[in-house]
Amino acid sequence: MKNWSFSRKRIESFISLLAVALVFGGLTVGRLDIGTINAMGPGFFPIVLSVALAGLAFVILLQPDADAEPSSLGDLRPFLAVVGGVVLFALAIRHIGLFPTTALAVITAATGNKDFSWPGVIVLGLCAGALCTLIFVYGLSLPIPAFRSPL
Template identity: 30%
Template sequence: MIDRDIKNLLGGGLLTLLGLFTAWYAYGHYSLGTFSRMGPGFLPVILGGVLALLGLIVALPAWWRRGEPIRGDWASAGFVIASIVVFALLLKGLGLVIATITAALIALIPDRSLGQGTKLKVALVIAAITYLIFIQGLSMNLPAWPRLG
């Protein structure tokens, strides 16, 4: 069994990879410009480099530090993934509000600390916030409710 701090090692490594990919992609697809006249690729390259550096700052000390093994709640992860799939399948036909309520209820199934009423309230609040942000606030072209007829 690995006795290194695997959580921080993996987390820092993933941050480093994401930062390097971001910087590489921006460098290859956008103009950098100069310091006095920055192009569209300047900020993504800099931020990607900073993210990669921060990832190394997290990952390198973890190599020499002992840590706990990863214990995942795979049932909860499965329900969250299922809720995302159900949301995607229901969005077009039933609209944003019903798809969000259904997805939230599915994601909350493994949580035994909440009663059914509380889970429904949580799902309704999440749906209301989603509606306010995406339909009202951002004016996204999404169906809010099922299309009748």
Template identity: 30%
Template sequence: MTDLIKSRIPDLAACGALAAFGLAAIWIGSGYPIGSINRMGAGFFPIAASIIVVVLAVAAAVETLLSEPVSQPFKLRPVIFISVGIFVWARLIDSVGLIPATFALILLSGLAKPPFRPVSLIISAAVLCAAGYLVFM
């Protein structure tokens, strides 16, 4: 019994997160006017959709318990470097501009997957800056 749950904790947590999302949406939505069936307020539809989310999140959790757990390879490194790269780009773009932001993004995200090739990354950052400037700015 404990094994049934233990091997599926990540999957169950995912279902739990979805249910929490739905419950939060119901709770916030209950602050909006519900209205009546022939003149619906702003709250009616969001609450209805959120109830479906919660019910199906519970159903998905049951389904998880009934099926075999699957394990996939997971590496923390890409998640960290990709997140930091995008975060830094977003922080830098308005304050110091496109070129430093892009070099930071390319070099940081380049660390997500070995081998780290600083030279080719710097070249590609330079090319991308030029392309980005031409196309978007």
């Protein structure tokens, strides 16, 4: 039988994620129409995210202990790269369209990994941009331009 031991950090992460999932899921169920899979209401996506967040909380709690070194707060490169990618996406989507914005945001976020390679990151960004454009612009017909001139 496996001896389960949970670190304080893991338990705090679990409680925090689960609390956020339950609060937002509870607020959504009480106030917004969820609808069905074919006719999604305004509460459908928040419920799906709440369930996914609760699932992530359990994954974090139940993951096996790794023998890796704990990460230090000294290396901010990954954090800054991901936040930079999100901020870039938010600022650029209206000006240059979905495809280039997604590609640039993914490329920016991927530079947080110290072992990234430019060719691989560029291909990843272009593929993510193409996939998002196909899904959201052409598949779901969202009113987001695929490309837009910044001029």
